[in-house]
Amino acid sequence: MKIEVVTIGDELLLGYTVDTNAAHLARTLAAEGVEIERRTTCGDTAESIATAVRDALDRTGAVITTGGLGPTSDDLTKPSIAALFGRTMVLDEEHLAWMQERWRARFQRAMPESNRQQAMLPSGARKLVNNHGSAPGIWLEDDRGRWVAMLPGVPREMRGMLSDTLLPLVRERAGTGGRVVRSRTLRTTGIGESHIADLVATIDGGVGDVGLAYLPNADGTDLRLTVRDVAPSDADARLAAAADRLRTVVADAMYGEDGADLADVVLALCRRHAITVGVAESCTGGMLGARLTAVPGSSDIVRGGVIAYDDAVKQSLLGVSPDQIREHGAVSEPVVRAMASGIRAALGVGAALAITGIAGPDGGSADKPVGTVWIALDLGGDVQARRFAMVGDRAEIRHRSAQAALEMLRRRLLDGVRVAR
Amino acid sequence: MKIEVVTIGDELLLGYTVDTNAAHLARTLAAEGVEIERRTTCGDTAESIATAVRDALDRTGAVITTGGLGPTSDDLTKPSIAALFGRTMVLDEEHLAWMQERWRARFQRAMPESNRQQAMLPSGARKLVNNHGSAPGIWLEDDRGRWVAMLPGVPREMRGMLSDTLLPLVRERAGTGGRVVRSRTLRTTGIGESHIADLVATIDGGVGDVGLAYLPNADGTDLRLTVRDVAPSDADARLAAAADRLRTVVADAMYGEDGADLADVVLALCRRHAITVGVAESCTGGMLGARLTAVPGSSDIVRGGVIAYDDAVKQSLLGVSPDQIREHGAVSEPVVRAMASGIRAALGVGAALAITGIAGPDGGSADKPVGTVWIALDLGGDVQARRFAMVGDRAEIRHRSAQAALEMLRRRLLDGVRVAR
Numbered sequence: 001m002k003i004e005v006v007t008i009g010d011e012l013l014l015g016y017t018v019d020t021n022a023a024h025l026a027r028t029l030a031a032e033g034v035e036i037e038r039r040t041t042c043g044d045t046a047e048s049i050a051t052a053v054r055d056a057l058d059r060t061g062a063v064i065t066t067g068g069l070g071p072t073s074d075d076l077t078k079p080s081i082a083a084l085f086g087r088t089m090v091l092d093e094e095h096l097a098w099m100q101e102r103w104r105a106r107f108q109r110a111m112p113e114s115n116r117q118q119a120m121l122p123s124g125a126r127k128l129v130n131n132h133g134s135a136p137g138i139w140l141e142d143d144r145g146r147w148v149a150m151l152p153g154v155p156r157e158m159r160g161m162l163s164d165t166l167l168p169l170v171r172e173r174a175g176t177g178g179r180v181v182r183s184r185t186l187r188t189t190g191i192g193e194s195h196i197a198d199l200v201a202t203i204d205g206g207v208g209d210v211g212l213a214y215l216p217n218a219d220g221t222d223l224r225l226t227v228r229d230v231a232p233s234d235a236d237a238r239l240a241a242a243a244d245r246l247r248t249v250v251a252d253a254m255y256g257e258d259g260a261d262l263a264d265v266v267l268a269l270c271r272r273h274a275i276t277v278g279v280a281e282s283c284t285g286g287m288l289g290a291r292l293t294a295v296p297g298s299s300d301i302v303r304g305g306v307i308a309y310d311d312a313v314k315q316s317l318l319g320v321s322p323d324q325i326r327e328h329g330a331v332s333e334p335v336v337r338a339m340a341s342g343i344r345a346a347l348g349v350g351a352a353l354a355i356t357g358i359a360g361p362d363g364g365s366a367d368k369p370v371g372t373v374w375i376a377l378d379l380g381g382d383v384q385a386r387r388f389a390m391v392g393d394r395a396e397i398r399h400r401s402a403q404a405a406l407e408m409l410r411r412r413l414l415d416g417v418r419v420a421r
Numbered sequence: 422m423k424i425e426v427v428t429i430g431d432e433l434l435l436g437y438t439v440d441t442n443a444a445h446l447a448r449t450l451a452a453e454g455v456e457i458e459r460r461t462t463c464g465d466t467a468e469s470i471a472t473a474v475r476d477a478l479d480r481t482g483a484v485i486t487t488g489g490l491g492p493t494s495d496d497l498t499k500p501s502i503a504a505l506f507g508r509t510m511v512l513d514e515e516h517l518a519w520m521q522e523r524w525r526a527r528f529q530r531a532m533p534e535s536n537r538q539q540a541m542l543p544s545g546a547r548k549l550v551n552n553h554g555s556a557p558g559i560w561l562e563d564d565r566g567r568w569v570a571m572l573p574g575v576p577r578e579m580r581g582m583l584s585d586t587l588l589p590l591v592r593e594r595a596g597t598g599g600r601v602v603r604s605r606t607l608r609t610t611g612i613g614e615s616h617i618a619d620l621v622a623t624i625d626g627g628v629g630d631v632g633l634a635y636l637p638n639a640d641g642t643d644l645r646l647t648v649r650d651v652a653p654s655d656a657d658a659r660l661a662a663a664a665d666r667l668r669t670v671v672a673d674a675m676y677g678e679d680g681a682d683l684a685d686v687v688l689a690l691c692r693r694h695a696i697t698v699g700v701a702e703s704c705t706g707g708m709l710g711a712r713l714t715a716v717p718g719s720s721d722i723v724r725g726g727v728i729a730y731d732d733a734v735k736q737s738l739l740g741v742s743p744d745q746i747r748e749h750g751a752v753s754e755p756v757v758r759a760m761a762s763g764i765r766a767a768l769g770v771g772a773a774l775a776i777t778g779i780a781g782p783d784g785g786s787a788d789k790p791v792g793t794v795w796i797a798l799d800l801g802g803d804v805q806a807r808r809f810a811m812v813g814d815r816a817e818i819r820h821r822s823a824q825a826a827l828e829m830l831r832r833r834l835l836d837g838v839r840v841a842r
Contacts, residue, residue, distance in 0.1 A: 011636050013457055014604060015447030016645060018439055022462070026436030036434055038473065039462040041443070044634070052459065114618040154637065156813060183435060197535040213465065215432050216575065224437060279707075279728065285714025286700075286707030289728040293706025296782055296815055304734035306727055307700065307710040313725035313768060317738070347734060361717055392577060394717055 001174040002037040003029060004056035008067040008077055009153060010044045021066045021151075021158050028162060033180030034170060035228070044068065049080040053148060057084070061146040062173070064166070067153030069118070069135040078138060081148055082122030085140050095119045095127065099134050128165040133157040139169060147173070181228045182235040184243055187260050188253040189220030189407050196221055199249040210242040218392070218399045219262065223250070255410060262406045263291040263298075269413040270301045275350035275379075277409075279305035280318055280343035282330065282356040283373065288402040303347045308339065318342030331356050331368055333376075333385050340378035340385075352378040353405045357390070359397045373401045377408050384412070422595040423458040424450060425477035429488040429498055430574060431465045442487045442572075442579050449583060454601030455591060456649070465489065470501040474569060478505070482567040483594070485587070488574030490539070490556040499559060502569055503543030506561050516540045516548065520555050549586040554578040560590065568594070602649045603656040605664055608681050609674040610641030610828050617642055620670035631663040639813070639820045640683065644671070676831060683827045684712040684719075690834040691722045696771035696800075698830075700726035701739055701764035703751065703777040704794065709823040724768045729760065739763030752777050752789055754797075754806050761799035761806075773799040774826045778811070780818045794822045798829050805833070 005025055011017040019041065026036050037060055042052040049068070056063045068077030079089055096119035103111035118135045121127065128137030133154060141147040149166055151158045188196065193216045200206065207225060215222040225242045227235050247254060256265050270277055279288045285307055292302045306317045311330050314320040319342040324334045339354035357373030364370035371392075376385040388404055390397040426446055432438040440462065447457050458481055463473040470489070477484045489498030500510055517540035524532035539556045542548065549558030554575060562568040570587055572579045609617065614637045621627065628646060636643040646663045648656050668675060677686050691698055700709045706728055713723045727738045732751050735741040740763040745755045757777050765773035778794030785791035790810075797806040809825055811818040 009634075010632070010647065011634055011645060012444075013447060013460060014451050014602075014645075014647070015444035015449075016604070016606060016643070017636060017638070018441050018444045020439055023433075023436035023439045026434060028436075030435050037464075038469070039434060041460040041462075043458075044632075048459070112615045112619045114622065115615060156817070181435075183437075185437060194533045194536060198533045201535065211431070211465075213430075213432055215438060217438070222437070224432060224435075226431065226435070281707070281710075283714075284711070285719075285723070286702070286710025286726070286728065289702075289707025289730070290705070290711050290819075293704075293728075293730055294816065294819070298706075299730060302706070302730050304728040304730040304738075305707070306738070307707065307714075307725040309710075309714055309720060309723050309725040310768075317725075317727070317767065346738065347731075395715065396577075398711075398715070 001034050001062065002060045003034055003062045003064060003170075004060045005036055005039045006049075006052050006056055006063060006065045007039065007041045008044065008049055008065055009041075012041050012067070013043045021153065021155055024155070024159060025064060025066070025162065028167070029170070030181050030183065032167065032171060032174065033232075034174050035181050044076060046076045046080045049077055050084055053081055054084055057146055057148065061144075063148045064151065065148060066151045066158055069137070069150060069152045077150055078120065078122060081140060081150065082125075085122065085142055085148075087122040087124055087140070089120045090123050092119050092121045092127070095121070095136060102134060128161050130157055130161055131164055132160040137161045137165065139166075145173075180230065180232050180235055181226065182230075182232075182239060183224055183226045184239045185215075185225070185258050186223040186243060186246055186250065186254050187220060187256050187262075188223065188250050189255060189262065189403060191221065191250070191253040192216075193221045196223065196250060200246070203245050203249060207242040207245050208238070210238055212242075218396050219403055252411065252414060255407070261295065262403060262410065264295045266406050266410050266413075267292065267295055267298055267301050269410060270351065273413060275301070275413075276303050277301050278303050278343045278347040278349035278352045280339040280352065280354040281305065281307050282309060282314070282339070283359045284355050284398050284402050285309055287398055288353060288355060288405055291402050291406065303349050306343055306346070314339060317346065319345070329368070331358055331372055331374055333374055333387070336374035336376040337378075337383050337385050340376035340383060344378045350380055351409055353409060354378075355401050355405050357388075357397070357401055359394045359401075361394060371397050373397070373404070375401065375405045375408055377405075377412055379409075379412055384408070422455050422483065423481045424455055424483045424485060424591075425481050426457055426460045427470075427473050427477055427484060427486045428460065428462045429465065429470055429486055430462075433462050433488070434464045442574065442576055445576070445580055446485060446487070446583065449588070450591070451602050451604065453588065453592060453595065454653075455595055456602050465497060467497045467501045470498055471505055474502055475505055478567055478569065482565075484569045485572065486569060487572045487579055490558070490571060490573045498571055499541065499543060502561065502571065503546075506543065506563055506569075508543040508545055508561070510541045511544050513540050513542045513548070516542070516557060523555060549582050551578055551582050552585055553581040558582045558586065566594075601651065601653050601656055602647065603651075603653075603660060604645055604647045605660045606636075606646070606679050607644040607664060607667055607671065607675050608641060608677050608679075608683075609644065609671050610676060610683065610824060612642065612671070612674040613637075614642045617644065617671060621667070624666050624670060628663040628666050629659070631659055633663075639817050640824055673832065673835060676828070682716065683824060683831065685716045687827050687831050687834075688713065688716055688719055688722050690831060691772065694834060696722070696834075697724050698722050699724050699764045699768040699770035699773045701760040701773065701775040702726065702728050703730060703735070703760070704780045705776050705819050705823050706730055708819055709774060709776060709826055712823050712827065724770050727764055727767070735760060738767065740766070750789070752779055752793055752795055754795055754808070757795035757797040758799075758804050758806050761797035761804055765799045765802075771801055772830055774830060775799075776822050776826050778809075778818070778822055780815045780822075782815060792818050794818065794825070796822065796826045796829055798826075798833055800830075800833055805829070
């Protein structure tokens with residue numbers, strides 16, 4: 001089964017919103033063996049919606065749309081697509097009553113009039129339950145079995161409706177005969193795309209007939225293996241064989257698979273070694289702490305840290321000496337080592353990570369250009385420090401710095417440690 | 422002039438990468454009066470690339486593609502599109518020599534063989550200079566004036582090439598006769614989409630004939646006004662009139678326009694009042710600090726902070742009393758007030774923001790469900806605190822918490838203050 005996705009909204013087409021729904025839809029459907037053949041984004045006019053959906057229907061007969069179901073005036077999805085199916089719009093009294101009740105219960109006031117049009121549905125439509133909002137999704141199907149499913153644009157609502165209601169309907173119609181598309185992604189960091197490609201070229205027979213894509217990003221380089229139109233049992237075996245081949249060359253640079261987050265991987269390693277963690281951040285200003293605490297359940301490992309953006313804070317809360325800063329500068333090996341040891345002592349943690357650097361756009365010099373970042377790890381009193389030359393803009397330099405700090409701790413823990421908690 | 426954009430890559434179609442390039446292209450072109458009519462995303466097969474680009478060319482005669490120009494094996498964009506124009510692929514000796522020289526200079530070693538194919542170009546192609554990477558962009562045009570511009574997929578390279586090289590070419594051909602599409606976005610926070618819609622409904626004549634879109638997101642609700650196919654002078658006047666009307670109803674809930682970042686707005690206000698800032702973060706774990714320090718030049722205002730994820734850190738570095746935590750819990754008004762006052766004293770800042778809450782997914786109770794967040798502001802000793810019930814998942818709750826803290830400081834500074842630095 002091939003599906004096309006049409007994401008609707010001037011905000012997407014004009015670039016004011018990045019289309020995260022499309023990525024989520026694709027991942028979820030691919031895991032079901034349903035392939036998205038093409039994705040189209042069109043604006044909020046009745047004509048462009050109708051044209052894009054009609055083209056997609058003609059190609060595949062199976063279309064999922066997102067967006068345009070909200071209460072406000074830019075919402076034309078339902079009537080445009082109803083017209084394609086030759087349906088009129090009718091008021092769904094049941095849904096209107098439900099919405100009015102919901103408003104009274106949640107907000108203790110009458111529902112705004114502008115929400116009323118959410119209860120207008122194409123005749124003969126099937127409602128898709130929305131457990132996270134007030135706009136129902138719509139399923140329209142004609143007598144030839146061609147269908148369009150309309151989902152809301154708000155990501156939380158779209159995701160809930162997809163898993164709760166739409167996937168079972170799609171599965172019924174998919175009849176993929178058990179054939180699936182499956183991917184595995186090996187995540188690497190600290191090693192470049194070209195370098196990996198050269199290493200892969202040394203594998204006798206490469207990764208076989210499995211597709212391999214290189215996906216460089218601010219976390220590192222992801223290696224995605226894909227098999228298409230195969231039986232599930234074959235898929236896993238073929239992906240596993242290809243992953244094994246890749247691992248022989250990328251080795252320790254690989255920190256996880258698929259959606260793996262380096263912070264999550266590091267926390268699991270810390271848990272295994274019963275090591276608590278603290279951070280001292282200058283140029284990253286809290287990003288490393290934010291990365292670590294973004295992981296649910298991180299509170300058994302992460303104690304906290306100090307954002308020492310100003311040099312005075314490096315002195316007062318981390319015990320860095322004014323002499324070190326004056327002599328070597330705030331972005332230097334002695335200072336980053338003192339920051340790491342300072343936060344380890346202040347919090348009483350097993351592992352302390354410190355970052356100080358020049359994220360730009362200003363503040364660089366010939367000696368220490370923008371992108372110069374020192375990172376230190378104090379693990380039970382054993383301190384290591386490394387200088388990095390990060391590429392990219394301010395946001396990328398900061399992101400790469402937090403990632404490199406996490407990687408320093410991961411590599412150190414991989415080597416095997418025995419330290420006091 | 423209408424342009425279609427085709428973004429190429431299995432990683433986009435399968436949802437492993439979110440398409441940020443598309444948004445950047447759209448914003449940049451719209452500012453030039455060039456409208457993107459439709460955007461298509463297709464996979465990394467020669468056939469799907471050729472089909473999508475041919476369809477787009479047939480509709481508009483002007484297509485920009487991103488992706489598929491890298492050194493690795495998944496790159497089929499150039500040959501697929503060359504075939505559409507009836508061109509063969511030829512080795513560009515000049516570009517090959519430049520690439521080899523660049524590798525020697527930057528990495529002190531020979532260029533990997535896998536990069537060689539980046540120097541294969543369609544015959545008759547015009548190279549688009551890449552100042553941020555080694556793959557050139559390609560411009561192909563036929564004798565009927567139909568063209569395709571191929572840009573790399575790496576965002577930094579794509580953005581550089583677009584502004585350095587492609588925009589002038591597009592401008593030459595656009596001949597928009599001075600007609601433009603222009604937007605203004607009013608950013609609001611702390612007020613819901615439906616509520617704003619009701620307020621807008623009270624404006625006599627609404628916002629005139631200007632398009633209005635409601636864009637709810639984790640920062641708040643953005644209100645985008647758009648005029649199409651108008652002269653630049655008219656565009657600005659009409660947008661200004663509509664913005665004035667909107668402002669009469671949204672009032673102080675609006676913190677800025679277009680790409681405005683609340684952290685940036687708050688820093689500017691602090692600068693005006695000569696107030697330094699510090700943060701104390703529990704559930705956000707550094708996100709508020711990261712937001713503030715993401716702004717270039719924030720170091721004159723932001724001193725730093727403490728990530729007090731663990732209650733022991735709230736006590737040792739912020740001076741919260743164990744009794745307060747035992748009696749009221751870590752997520753409570755007394756504790757958040759003590760955190761704010763503690764960090765203000767520790768750093769000697771003018772304004773201190775503190776956040777403590779339950780981001781979930783676990784840790785909620787009937788009294789304090791997931792999403793319960795206390796935020797406090799200590800401004801020169803005057804402390805205010807507020808309880809919030811944030812919706813969304815862990816990431817959204819944390820993001821909304823940081824945003825609400827910034828908004829608390831903005832509102833307080835709007836009221837007018839006179840405090841010691």
